[in-house]
Amino acid sequence: MRTRWLLPGFCALLGLIQVVSALRGGHLLSLVPAALLLALAVLLAPARLPVQVDQDGARHAVEQGKVVIYHRAGCPYCLRLQRSLGADLRAAAVWVDIWADPQAAAFVRSVTGGDETVPTVVIDGVPVVNPPPATVVQALRG
Secondary structure, three states: OOOOOHHHHHHHHHHHHHHHHHHHHOOHHHHHHHHHHHHHHHHHOHHHOOOEOOHHHHHHHHHOOOOEEEEOOOOHHHHHHHHHHHHHHHHHOEEEEOOOOHHHHHHHHHHHOOOOOOOEEEEOOEEEEOOOHHHHHHHHHO
16 A cells, blocks of 8 residues: 655655764765755655645535645655645645545546646646646635
8 A cells, every 4th residue: 555654754764774874884974865865755744735635525625616736745746836835825725645545546547547647736626737836826826
């Protein structure tokens, strides 16, 4: 089973192993890749997002006219979108992790012709695959 914490956890583990190795061997320059791995673990952590909903919650949010963003851990395009939104707009969107909800993954596949391409964003009831961040910002600002 895929889990949202697998990739960030793996990066953190590698980073910690690198720290221990650097400190035991006296190679302080090796702390640089360790810091990068630990920063990547924080960046990829799903806890950085507001509360996430399942596919039923996403349907309800679409009915209410909210912007729904389907994503998955480790997706560079999803990370770019998250950074572009900032904290306030990130909290205004409804987030759905397709790796945590098989129904959400099936919805994304139905929209993309069989692929799990994310971010897939539903704006005004219309799914848009990998939209420019500016489009999502504009939709969230209303």
